[in-house]
Amino acid sequence: MTGWIAIAGLGPGDDALMTPQVSQALSDATDLIGYAPYVRRVPDRPGLARHETDNREELHRARHALELAQAGHRVVVASSGDPGVFAMAAAVFEAIEAGPPDWRMLDVRVLPGITAMLAAAARIGAPLGHDFCAINLSDNLKPWDLIEHRLRLAVQADFAIALYNPRSKSRPQGFARCLSLLQQTCEAGRLLIFARAVSTPDENLRVVPLRDARPEMADMRTVVLIGSSATRLIERPGTPFVYTPRSAPV
Amino acid sequence: MTGWIAIAGLGPGDDALMTPQVSQALSDATDLIGYAPYVRRVPDRPGLARHETDNREELHRARHALELAQAGHRVVVASSGDPGVFAMAAAVFEAIEAGPPDWRMLDVRVLPGITAMLAAAARIGAPLGHDFCAINLSDNLKPWDLIEHRLRLAVQADFAIALYNPRSKSRPQGFARCLSLLQQTCEAGRLLIFARAVSTPDENLRVVPLRDARPEMADMRTVVLIGSSATRLIERPGTPFVYTPRSAPV
Numbered sequence: 001m002t003g004w005i006a007i008a009g010l011g012p013g014d015d016a017l018m019t020p021q022v023s024q025a026l027s028d029a030t031d032l033i034g035y036a037p038y039v040r041r042v043p044d045r046p047g048l049a050r051h052e053t054d055n056r057e058e059l060h061r062a063r064h065a066l067e068l069a070q071a072g073h074r075v076v077v078a079s080s081g082d083p084g085v086f087a088m089a090a091a092v093f094e095a096i097e098a099g100p101p102d103w104r105m106l107d108v109r110v111l112p113g114i115t116a117m118l119a120a121a122a123r124i125g126a127p128l129g130h131d132f133c134a135i136n137l138s139d140n141l142k143p144w145d146l147i148e149h150r151l152r153l154a155v156q157a158d159f160a161i162a163l164y165n166p167r168s169k170s171r172p173q174g175f176a177r178c179l180s181l182l183q184q185t186c187e188a189g190r191l192l193i194f195a196r197a198v199s200t201p202d203e204n205l206r207v208v209p210l211r212d213a214r215p216e217m218a219d220m221r222t223v224v225l226i227g228s229s230a231t232r233l234i235e236r237p238g239t240p241f242v243y244t245p246r247s248a249p250v
Numbered sequence: 251m252t253g254w255i256a257i258a259g260l261g262p263g264d265d266a267l268m269t270p271q272v273s274q275a276l277s278d279a280t281d282l283i284g285y286a287p288y289v290r291r292v293p294d295r296p297g298l299a300r301h302e303t304d305n306r307e308e309l310h311r312a313r314h315a316l317e318l319a320q321a322g323h324r325v326v327v328a329s330s331g332d333p334g335v336f337a338m339a340a341a342v343f344e345a346i347e348a349g350p351p352d353w354r355m356l357d358v359r360v361l362p363g364i365t366a367m368l369a370a371a372a373r374i375g376a377p378l379g380h381d382f383c384a385i386n387l388s389d390n391l392k393p394w395d396l397i398e399h400r401l402r403l404a405v406q407a408d409f410a411i412a413l414y415n416p417r418s419k420s421r422p423q424g425f426a427r428c429l430s431l432l433q434q435t436c437e438a439g440r441l442l443i444f445a446r447a448v449s450t451p452d453e454n455l456r457v458v459p460l461r462d463a464r465p466e467m468a469d470m471r472t473v474v475l476i477g478s479s480a481t482r483l484i485e486r487p488g489t490p491f492v493y494t495p496r497s498a499p500v
Contacts, residue, residue, distance in 0.1 A: 011269075014271070015270070016269060016270045016271040016274070017269050017270075017271055017362065018269070018270070019261075019266060019267050019268070019269060019364065020265070020266045020267075020268070020270070021264070021266040021267055024266070058496070082368050082372075083372070083376075084368060084371045084372055084376045084377075084378050084379060085368070085378060085379075086379075086496075089372070089375070089376035089379060089493070090376040090379030090380070090493050090494060090495060090496045091496060092376075093375050093376050093379075093482075093484065093491055093493035094493070094495055094496070096484060096491065097482065097484050097493075104484060104485075104486040104491075105486065105487075108491070109372075110371075110372035110373070110375065110376065111372065112267065112364045112368045112369050112371075112372040113364075114269065114362045114363075114364070115368065118332050118334060118335070118362045118365065119362050121334045121360075121362075122332075122333070122334055122339070122359075122360035122361065122362040123360070125339070125343050125360065126333075126334045126339035126340040126342075126343050126360065127334075128334050128335060129334060129335075129336075129339060129340025129343075130336075130340070130386070131383070131384060131385045131386060131400055132383065132384055133381070133382065133383035133384070133404070133407075133409060134381060134382055134383070135381045136380070136381060141496050141497040141498065142497060142498035143498070146498055149407065150381055150407045150408075150409070153403045153404075153406055153407040154383075154403075154407065156403055157383075157399065157400045157403040157404065157407075158400075159383060159400070232343075232347065234343065234346060234347050234354060235354075236354040236355065237355075241343055241346065241354075241358070243339070243340050243343035243344070243347075244340060245340060245344055246308070246336075246340045246341060246344070246391050247391040247392060248391065248392035248393070248396055
Protein backbone atom coordinates (compact mmCIF):
# COMPACT_ATOMS: atom_id res chain seq x y z
CA MET A 1 0.00 0.00 0.00
CA THR A 2 1.30 3.47 -0.90
CA GLY A 3 0.76 5.93 1.88
CA TRP A 4 -0.22 9.55 1.60
CA ILE A 5 -1.10 12.47 3.77
CA ALA A 6 -3.88 14.96 3.03
CA ILE A 7 -4.08 18.02 5.25
CA ALA A 8 -7.76 18.77 4.82
CA GLY A 9 -9.95 21.77 5.62
CA LEU A 10 -13.32 20.69 6.97
CA GLY A 11 -14.69 24.23 6.61
CA PRO A 12 -16.36 26.23 9.38
CA GLY A 13 -18.86 23.60 10.56
CA ASP A 14 -21.74 22.89 8.15
CA ASP A 15 -21.03 19.87 5.93
CA ALA A 16 -22.59 21.79 3.02
CA LEU A 17 -19.45 23.95 3.17
CA MET A 18 -17.01 21.02 2.92
CA THR A 19 -15.60 20.48 -0.58
CA PRO A 20 -16.17 17.18 -2.42
CA GLN A 21 -12.36 16.87 -2.58
CA VAL A 22 -12.19 16.72 1.22
CA SER A 23 -15.15 14.31 1.44
CA GLN A 24 -13.37 12.01 -1.02
CA ALA A 25 -10.15 12.06 0.99
CA LEU A 26 -12.10 11.21 4.16
CA SER A 27 -13.66 8.23 2.33
CA ASP A 28 -10.29 6.99 1.09
CA ALA A 29 -8.38 7.43 4.37
CA THR A 30 -7.25 4.71 6.73
CA ASP A 31 -6.38 7.19 9.49
CA LEU A 32 -7.84 10.46 10.68
CA ILE A 33 -5.77 12.62 12.98
CA GLY A 34 -6.39 16.02 14.53
CA TYR A 35 -7.56 18.15 17.40
CA ALA A 36 -10.38 16.18 19.05
CA PRO A 37 -13.34 18.49 18.19
CA TYR A 38 -12.40 18.38 14.49
CA VAL A 39 -11.93 14.60 14.39
CA ARG A 40 -15.36 14.23 16.02
CA ARG A 41 -16.98 16.14 13.14
CA VAL A 42 -16.21 13.18 10.85
CA PRO A 43 -18.65 10.22 11.15
CA ASP A 44 -17.14 6.95 12.33
CA ARG A 45 -16.83 4.10 9.83
CA PRO A 46 -15.19 0.65 9.74
CA GLY A 47 -11.62 0.84 8.48
CA LEU A 48 -10.97 4.36 9.71
CA ALA A 49 -8.62 4.67 12.70
CA ARG A 50 -9.16 7.86 14.65
CA HIS A 51 -6.39 9.71 16.50
CA GLU A 52 -7.60 12.60 18.65
CA THR A 53 -5.00 14.92 20.11
CA ASP A 54 -4.82 18.01 22.24
CA ASN A 55 -4.79 21.46 20.63
CA ARG A 56 -1.27 22.32 21.81
CA GLU A 57 0.40 19.35 20.18
CA GLU A 58 0.56 20.41 16.53
CA LEU A 59 4.15 19.35 15.82
CA HIS A 60 3.78 16.04 17.62
CA ARG A 61 0.57 15.40 15.68
CA ALA A 62 2.26 16.32 12.40
CA ARG A 63 5.14 13.90 13.02
CA HIS A 64 2.71 11.15 13.92
CA ALA A 65 0.81 11.70 10.65
CA LEU A 66 4.05 11.63 8.63
CA GLU A 67 5.18 8.41 10.31
CA LEU A 68 1.84 6.76 9.54
CA ALA A 69 2.00 7.85 5.88
CA GLN A 70 5.54 6.55 5.59
CA ALA A 71 4.34 3.21 6.94
CA GLY A 72 1.81 3.07 4.09
CA HIS A 73 -1.27 4.53 5.74
CA ARG A 74 -3.58 6.99 3.98
CA VAL A 75 -3.78 9.78 6.48
CA VAL A 76 -6.11 12.75 6.67
CA VAL A 77 -5.00 15.52 9.03
CA ALA A 78 -8.19 17.39 9.88
CA SER A 79 -8.26 21.17 10.28
CA SER A 80 -11.23 23.42 10.82
CA GLY A 81 -11.69 26.06 8.10
CA ASP A 82 -8.74 26.09 5.70
CA PRO A 83 -5.63 24.12 6.73
CA GLY A 84 -3.32 26.83 5.39
CA VAL A 85 -4.76 29.64 7.53
CA PHE A 86 -3.55 29.46 11.16
CA ALA A 87 -4.01 25.70 11.10
CA MET A 88 -2.23 22.38 10.55
CA ALA A 89 -0.57 22.77 7.12
CA ALA A 90 2.33 24.93 8.33
CA ALA A 91 2.96 22.53 11.22
CA VAL A 92 3.23 19.55 8.85
CA PHE A 93 5.73 21.37 6.63
CA GLU A 94 7.75 22.43 9.67
CA ALA A 95 7.90 18.75 10.67
CA ILE A 96 8.92 17.73 7.14
CA GLU A 97 11.71 20.30 7.00
CA ALA A 98 13.11 19.20 10.37
CA GLY A 99 12.50 15.49 9.81
CA PRO A 100 14.30 12.68 7.96
CA PRO A 101 14.98 13.31 4.22
CA ASP A 102 12.54 10.50 3.30
CA TRP A 103 9.62 12.60 4.45
CA ARG A 104 10.20 15.03 1.56
CA MET A 105 9.40 12.22 -0.85
CA LEU A 106 5.98 11.48 0.64
CA ASP A 107 2.75 12.23 -1.22
CA VAL A 108 1.62 15.30 0.74
CA ARG A 109 -1.39 17.31 -0.37
CA VAL A 110 -3.14 20.29 1.18
CA LEU A 111 -6.91 20.33 0.52
CA PRO A 112 -8.27 23.86 0.92
CA GLY A 113 -11.43 24.69 2.82
CA ILE A 114 -13.71 27.64 3.61
CA THR A 115 -11.81 29.61 6.23
CA ALA A 116 -13.64 31.32 9.11
CA MET A 117 -13.22 34.91 7.89
CA LEU A 118 -14.75 34.14 4.50
CA ALA A 119 -17.64 32.18 6.01
CA ALA A 120 -18.28 35.04 8.43
CA ALA A 121 -18.01 37.69 5.71
CA ALA A 122 -20.51 35.79 3.54
CA ARG A 123 -23.07 35.65 6.37
CA ILE A 124 -23.10 39.43 6.84
CA GLY A 125 -22.55 40.72 3.29
CA ALA A 126 -19.16 41.56 1.83
CA PRO A 127 -17.04 43.29 4.50
CA LEU A 128 -13.83 41.91 2.90
CA GLY A 129 -14.85 43.14 -0.56
CA HIS A 130 -11.77 45.37 -0.83
CA ASP A 131 -8.12 44.88 0.28
CA PHE A 132 -7.85 43.11 3.65
CA CYS A 133 -5.54 41.25 6.02
CA ALA A 134 -5.73 38.37 8.50
CA ILE A 135 -3.95 38.47 11.85
CA ASN A 136 -3.78 35.65 14.40
CA LEU A 137 -4.06 37.10 17.91
CA SER A 138 -2.84 33.95 19.57
CA ASP A 139 0.42 35.01 21.16
CA ASN A 140 1.66 31.51 21.92
CA LEU A 141 3.69 31.75 18.76
CA LYS A 142 4.73 35.38 18.50
CA PRO A 143 5.46 38.32 20.77
CA TRP A 144 2.62 40.67 21.58
CA ASP A 145 4.53 43.70 20.30
CA LEU A 146 4.55 42.20 16.82
CA ILE A 147 0.76 41.81 16.91
CA GLU A 148 0.35 45.47 17.87
CA HIS A 149 2.87 46.57 15.23
CA ARG A 150 0.94 44.70 12.53
CA LEU A 151 -2.42 45.99 13.69
CA ARG A 152 -1.17 49.60 13.60
CA LEU A 153 0.18 49.18 10.07
CA ALA A 154 -3.03 47.44 8.95
CA VAL A 155 -5.03 50.44 10.18
CA GLN A 156 -2.63 52.83 8.41
CA ALA A 157 -3.09 50.82 5.20
CA ASP A 158 -6.88 51.04 5.73
CA PHE A 159 -7.28 47.31 5.26
CA ALA A 160 -10.37 45.52 6.44
CA ILE A 161 -8.96 43.21 9.13
CA ALA A 162 -9.87 39.70 10.23
CA LEU A 163 -8.71 38.74 13.73
CA TYR A 164 -8.43 35.00 14.37
CA ASN A 165 -8.28 33.52 17.89
CA PRO A 166 -9.11 36.87 19.53
CA ARG A 167 -9.16 35.51 23.08
CA SER A 168 -5.90 33.76 23.76
CA LYS A 169 -5.99 31.50 26.80
CA SER A 170 -2.44 32.40 27.68
CA ARG A 171 -3.12 36.14 27.62
CA PRO A 172 -6.81 37.04 27.93
CA GLN A 173 -5.98 40.77 27.84
CA GLY A 174 -4.76 40.67 24.22
CA PHE A 175 -8.02 41.45 22.53
CA ALA A 176 -8.80 44.23 25.02
CA ARG A 177 -5.48 45.84 24.07
CA CYS A 178 -6.41 45.53 20.37
CA LEU A 179 -9.72 47.26 20.94
CA SER A 180 -7.99 50.01 22.84
CA LEU A 181 -5.46 50.48 20.01
CA LEU A 182 -8.29 50.61 17.47
CA GLN A 183 -10.19 53.13 19.60
CA GLN A 184 -7.10 55.37 19.61
CA THR A 185 -6.51 55.14 15.85
CA CYS A 186 -9.93 54.74 14.15
CA GLU A 187 -13.15 56.75 14.11
CA ALA A 188 -15.73 55.74 16.76
CA GLY A 189 -18.22 54.59 14.14
CA ARG A 190 -15.84 52.03 12.58
CA LEU A 191 -17.83 48.81 12.06
CA LEU A 192 -16.89 45.56 13.82
CA ILE A 193 -18.46 42.17 13.22
CA PHE A 194 -18.28 39.50 15.91
CA ALA A 195 -18.98 36.21 14.15
CA ARG A 196 -19.18 33.20 16.44
CA ALA A 197 -19.35 29.56 15.31
CA VAL A 198 -20.54 30.46 11.82
CA SER A 199 -22.62 27.78 10.06
CA THR A 200 -23.09 25.74 13.26
CA PRO A 201 -26.16 25.59 15.55
CA ASP A 202 -24.28 27.97 17.89
CA GLU A 203 -23.88 30.66 15.22
CA ASN A 204 -24.14 34.22 16.48
CA LEU A 205 -23.50 37.39 14.49
CA ARG A 206 -23.26 40.86 15.93
CA VAL A 207 -22.43 44.16 14.22
CA VAL A 208 -21.32 46.99 16.49
CA PRO A 209 -19.60 50.33 16.02
CA LEU A 210 -16.14 50.51 17.58
CA ARG A 211 -17.40 52.78 20.37
CA ASP A 212 -19.67 49.96 21.62
CA ALA A 213 -17.25 47.03 21.16
CA ARG A 214 -16.29 45.15 24.35
CA PRO A 215 -13.64 42.46 24.83
CA GLU A 216 -16.16 39.93 26.15
CA MET A 217 -18.02 39.98 22.81
CA ALA A 218 -15.32 37.61 21.50
CA ASP A 219 -14.26 34.14 22.59
CA MET A 220 -12.09 31.41 21.04
CA ARG A 221 -14.90 30.41 18.62
CA THR A 222 -15.23 33.99 17.32
CA VAL A 223 -13.61 35.61 14.33
CA VAL A 224 -13.68 39.40 14.49
CA LEU A 225 -13.92 41.41 11.27
CA ILE A 226 -13.00 45.10 11.40
CA GLY A 227 -14.19 47.21 8.53
CA SER A 228 -11.99 49.67 6.70
CA SER A 229 -12.85 53.37 6.87
CA ALA A 230 -15.00 52.81 3.76
CA THR A 231 -17.08 49.89 5.09
CA ARG A 232 -20.83 50.56 5.00
CA LEU A 233 -23.88 49.29 6.82
CA ILE A 234 -27.24 48.77 5.08
CA GLU A 235 -30.10 48.91 7.59
CA ARG A 236 -32.94 46.42 7.19
CA PRO A 237 -35.20 44.46 9.54
CA GLY A 238 -33.09 41.92 11.46
CA THR A 239 -29.35 41.68 10.90
CA PRO A 240 -28.09 44.48 8.62
CA PHE A 241 -25.87 43.96 5.60
CA VAL A 242 -22.26 45.14 5.89
CA TYR A 243 -20.02 45.58 2.86
CA THR A 244 -16.84 47.31 1.75
CA PRO A 245 -17.18 48.98 -1.66
CA ARG A 246 -14.94 47.77 -4.47
CA SER A 247 -13.80 51.32 -5.22
CA ALA A 248 -11.54 53.47 -3.11
CA PRO A 249 -12.03 57.22 -3.39
CA VAL A 250 -9.46 58.81 -5.74
CA MET B 251 -42.96 31.94 -6.40
CA THR B 252 -40.69 33.64 -3.87
CA GLY B 253 -37.54 34.92 -5.48
CA TRP B 254 -34.06 34.90 -4.04
CA ILE B 255 -30.54 35.76 -5.00
CA ALA B 256 -27.49 33.67 -4.12
CA ILE B 257 -24.09 35.19 -4.88
CA ALA B 258 -22.13 31.99 -5.23
CA GLY B 259 -18.42 31.19 -5.33
CA LEU B 260 -17.66 28.49 -7.90
CA GLY B 261 -14.14 28.06 -6.54
CA PRO B 262 -10.95 28.24 -8.62
CA GLY B 263 -11.95 25.83 -11.39
CA ASP B 264 -12.12 22.16 -10.40
CA ASP B 265 -15.68 21.10 -9.49
CA ALA B 266 -14.21 19.05 -6.62
CA LEU B 267 -13.48 22.42 -4.99
CA MET B 268 -17.07 23.71 -5.27
CA THR B 269 -19.08 23.38 -2.05
CA PRO B 270 -22.29 21.28 -1.94
CA GLN B 271 -24.11 24.46 -0.86
CA VAL B 272 -23.21 26.12 -4.17
CA SER B 273 -24.12 22.99 -6.18
CA GLN B 274 -27.51 22.94 -4.48
CA ALA B 275 -28.17 26.61 -5.29
CA LEU B 276 -27.25 25.94 -8.93
CA SER B 277 -29.78 23.06 -8.99
CA ASP B 278 -32.55 25.19 -7.48
CA ALA B 279 -31.98 28.30 -9.61
CA THR B 280 -34.15 29.55 -12.45
CA ASP B 281 -31.53 32.07 -13.59
CA LEU B 282 -27.74 32.12 -13.72
CA ILE B 283 -26.01 35.43 -14.26
CA GLY B 284 -22.34 36.40 -14.41
CA TYR B 285 -19.21 37.09 -16.39
CA ALA B 286 -19.39 34.78 -19.40
CA PRO B 287 -16.45 32.44 -18.57
CA TYR B 288 -17.94 31.72 -15.11
CA VAL B 289 -21.47 31.12 -16.43
CA ARG B 290 -20.00 28.68 -18.96
CA ARG B 291 -18.51 26.59 -16.16
CA VAL B 292 -22.05 25.56 -15.14
CA PRO B 293 -23.60 22.79 -17.28
CA ASP B 294 -26.74 23.72 -19.21
CA ARG B 295 -30.05 22.22 -18.11
CA PRO B 296 -33.75 22.75 -18.93
CA GLY B 297 -35.34 25.42 -16.75
CA LEU B 298 -32.14 27.41 -16.23
CA ALA B 299 -31.96 30.75 -18.05
CA ARG B 300 -28.38 31.90 -18.61
CA HIS B 301 -27.32 35.54 -18.67
CA GLU B 302 -23.72 36.11 -19.71
CA THR B 303 -22.29 39.59 -19.33
CA ASP B 304 -19.04 41.41 -19.88
CA ASN B 305 -16.47 41.69 -17.08
CA ARG B 306 -16.73 45.48 -16.78
CA GLU B 307 -20.46 45.55 -16.08
CA GLU B 308 -20.64 44.47 -12.43
CA LEU B 309 -23.17 47.04 -11.23
CA HIS B 310 -25.43 46.59 -14.24
CA ARG B 311 -25.27 42.82 -13.72
CA ALA B 312 -26.05 43.21 -10.01
CA ARG B 313 -29.12 45.34 -10.69
CA HIS B 314 -30.34 42.86 -13.30
CA ALA B 315 -30.03 40.03 -10.77
CA LEU B 316 -31.92 42.02 -8.12
CA GLU B 317 -34.73 42.85 -10.57
CA LEU B 318 -35.08 39.19 -11.50
CA ALA B 319 -35.21 38.14 -7.83
CA GLN B 320 -37.82 40.78 -7.10
CA ALA B 321 -39.90 39.41 -9.96
CA GLY B 322 -39.85 36.00 -8.26
CA HIS B 323 -36.88 34.34 -9.97
CA ARG B 324 -34.34 32.23 -8.10
CA VAL B 325 -31.09 33.81 -9.21
CA VAL B 326 -27.52 32.61 -8.82
CA VAL B 327 -24.87 35.27 -9.44
CA ALA B 328 -21.74 33.30 -10.32
CA SER B 329 -18.29 34.38 -9.16
CA SER B 330 -15.01 32.58 -9.55
CA GLY B 331 -13.29 31.77 -6.26
CA ASP B 332 -15.09 33.39 -3.32
CA PRO B 333 -17.74 36.02 -4.15
CA GLY B 334 -16.64 38.21 -1.23
CA VAL B 335 -13.00 38.54 -2.36
CA PHE B 336 -12.62 41.03 -5.24
CA ALA B 337 -15.75 39.62 -6.85
CA MET B 338 -19.51 40.10 -7.20
CA ALA B 339 -20.78 40.27 -3.60
CA ALA B 340 -19.68 43.87 -2.96
CA ALA B 341 -21.21 44.96 -6.28
CA VAL B 342 -24.59 43.47 -5.35
CA PHE B 343 -24.60 45.23 -1.96
CA GLU B 344 -23.61 48.52 -3.63
CA ALA B 345 -26.61 48.09 -5.94
CA ILE B 346 -28.89 47.29 -2.98
CA GLU B 347 -27.77 50.35 -1.04
CA ALA B 348 -28.33 52.65 -4.02
CA GLY B 349 -31.51 50.92 -5.20
CA PRO B 350 -35.19 51.01 -4.22
CA PRO B 351 -35.96 50.28 -0.53
CA ASP B 352 -37.73 47.01 -1.51
CA TRP B 353 -34.41 45.46 -2.50
CA ARG B 354 -33.33 45.45 1.16
CA MET B 355 -36.17 43.03 1.89
CA LEU B 356 -35.06 40.45 -0.68
CA ASP B 357 -33.66 37.06 0.33
CA VAL B 358 -29.98 37.66 -0.45
CA ARG B 359 -27.35 35.08 0.48
CA VAL B 360 -23.61 34.96 -0.16
CA LEU B 361 -22.30 31.41 -0.63
CA PRO B 362 -18.56 31.29 0.06
CA GLY B 363 -16.06 29.51 -2.15
CA ILE B 364 -12.38 28.60 -2.28
CA THR B 365 -10.65 31.84 -3.22
CA ALA B 366 -7.62 31.84 -5.55
CA MET B 367 -4.97 32.64 -2.93
CA LEU B 368 -6.01 29.74 -0.72
CA ALA B 369 -6.18 27.30 -3.64
CA ALA B 370 -2.73 28.46 -4.76
CA ALA B 371 -1.28 28.28 -1.26
CA ALA B 372 -2.59 24.73 -0.84
CA ARG B 373 -0.92 23.59 -4.07
CA ILE B 374 2.53 24.73 -2.97
CA GLY B 375 2.46 24.11 0.80
CA ALA B 376 1.46 26.72 3.37
CA PRO B 377 2.90 30.11 2.34
CA LEU B 378 0.00 31.92 4.07
CA GLY B 379 0.49 29.95 7.30
CA HIS B 380 1.19 33.11 9.31
CA ASP B 381 -0.36 36.64 9.14
CA PHE B 382 -1.08 37.77 5.59
CA CYS B 383 -2.95 40.27 3.42
CA ALA B 384 -4.68 40.36 0.05
CA ILE B 385 -4.36 43.31 -2.34
CA ASN B 386 -6.18 43.76 -5.63
CA LEU B 387 -3.81 45.30 -8.19
CA SER B 388 -6.59 46.23 -10.56
CA ASP B 389 -6.49 50.01 -10.62
CA ASN B 390 -9.84 50.48 -12.32
CA LEU B 391 -11.30 51.05 -8.89
CA LYS B 392 -8.58 52.80 -6.91
CA PRO B 393 -5.65 55.13 -7.49
CA TRP B 394 -2.26 53.57 -8.06
CA ASP B 395 -0.69 55.52 -5.17
CA LEU B 396 -2.99 53.73 -2.75
CA ILE B 397 -1.84 50.35 -4.06
CA GLU B 398 1.82 51.34 -3.52
CA HIS B 399 1.04 52.75 -0.07
CA ARG B 400 -0.60 49.47 0.98
CA LEU B 401 2.16 47.35 -0.47
CA ARG B 402 4.81 49.34 1.44
CA LEU B 403 2.92 48.98 4.72
CA ALA B 404 2.33 45.27 4.08
CA VAL B 405 6.10 44.79 3.65
CA GLN B 406 6.76 46.80 6.85
CA ALA B 407 4.26 44.57 8.69
CA ASP B 408 6.09 41.54 7.26
CA PHE B 409 2.83 40.01 6.04
CA ALA B 410 2.81 37.31 3.42
CA ILE B 411 1.00 39.04 0.55
CA ALA B 412 -1.42 37.77 -2.09
CA LEU B 413 -1.72 39.95 -5.19
CA TYR B 414 -4.94 39.50 -7.19
CA ASN B 415 -5.31 40.65 -10.81
CA PRO B 416 -1.61 41.48 -11.12
CA ARG B 417 -1.77 42.51 -14.77
CA SER B 418 -4.40 45.18 -15.14
CA LYS B 419 -5.47 45.76 -18.72
CA SER B 420 -5.82 49.46 -18.13
CA ARG B 421 -2.28 49.81 -16.74
CA PRO B 422 0.02 46.95 -17.72
CA GLN B 423 2.94 48.59 -15.87
CA GLY B 424 1.37 48.18 -12.43
CA PHE B 425 2.85 44.82 -11.57
CA ALA B 426 6.30 45.89 -12.83
CA ARG B 427 6.14 48.80 -10.41
CA CYS B 428 5.19 46.43 -7.59
CA LEU B 429 8.16 44.21 -8.31
CA SER B 430 10.45 47.21 -8.36
CA LEU B 431 9.06 48.40 -4.99
CA LEU B 432 9.57 44.92 -3.54
CA GLN B 433 13.12 44.78 -4.90
CA GLN B 434 13.89 48.06 -3.13
CA THR B 435 12.39 47.00 0.21
CA CYS B 436 12.88 43.23 0.57
CA GLU B 437 15.90 40.92 0.50
CA ALA B 438 16.76 39.47 -2.93
CA GLY B 439 15.99 35.92 -1.81
CA ARG B 440 12.37 36.69 -0.82
CA LEU B 441 10.19 33.90 -2.23
CA LEU B 442 7.48 34.58 -4.81
CA ILE B 443 4.94 32.08 -6.11
CA PHE B 444 3.29 32.64 -9.47
CA ALA B 445 0.19 30.45 -9.46
CA ARG B 446 -1.75 30.43 -12.73
CA ALA B 447 -5.19 28.88 -13.26
CA VAL B 448 -4.90 26.65 -10.20
CA SER B 449 -6.94 23.41 -10.33
CA THR B 450 -7.65 23.78 -14.08
CA PRO B 451 -5.96 21.97 -17.01
CA ASP B 452 -3.93 25.18 -17.54
CA GLU B 453 -2.48 25.16 -14.02
CA ASN B 454 1.09 26.36 -13.75
CA LEU B 455 3.09 26.94 -10.56
CA ARG B 456 6.43 28.63 -10.35
CA VAL B 457 8.52 29.52 -7.30
CA VAL B 458 11.22 32.17 -7.80
CA PRO B 459 13.32 34.35 -5.55
CA LEU B 460 12.56 38.07 -5.89
CA ARG B 461 15.85 38.67 -7.74
CA ASP B 462 14.60 36.46 -10.60
CA ALA B 463 10.97 37.63 -10.71
CA ARG B 464 9.84 39.26 -13.97
CA PRO B 465 6.57 41.11 -14.73
CA GLU B 466 5.71 38.78 -17.60
CA MET B 467 5.55 35.80 -15.22
CA ALA B 468 2.03 37.00 -14.27
CA ASP B 469 -1.12 37.49 -16.33
CA MET B 470 -4.80 38.03 -15.47
CA ARG B 471 -5.24 34.35 -14.55
CA THR B 472 -2.34 34.44 -12.08
CA VAL B 473 -2.39 35.08 -8.35
CA VAL B 474 1.01 36.08 -6.99
CA LEU B 475 1.95 35.08 -3.44
CA ILE B 476 4.86 36.91 -1.81
CA GLY B 477 6.37 35.25 1.20
CA SER B 478 7.14 37.08 4.43
CA SER B 479 10.77 37.35 5.53
CA ALA B 480 10.25 34.06 7.40
CA THR B 481 8.88 32.01 4.48
CA ARG B 482 10.90 28.87 3.79
CA LEU B 483 11.50 26.59 0.83
CA ILE B 484 11.85 22.81 1.19
CA GLU B 485 13.79 21.36 -1.72
CA ARG B 486 12.61 18.06 -3.19
CA PRO B 487 12.44 16.51 -6.65
CA GLY B 488 9.95 18.48 -8.77
CA THR B 489 8.11 21.47 -7.33
CA PRO B 490 9.42 22.39 -3.87
CA PHE B 491 7.24 22.97 -0.83
CA VAL B 492 6.96 26.56 0.41
CA TYR B 493 5.62 27.44 3.85
CA THR B 494 5.59 30.21 6.42
CA PRO B 495 6.21 28.97 9.97
CA ARG B 496 3.48 29.50 12.55
CA SER B 497 5.93 31.10 14.98
CA ALA B 498 7.55 34.49 14.65
CA PRO B 499 10.95 34.90 16.29
CA VAL B 500 10.66 36.61 19.68
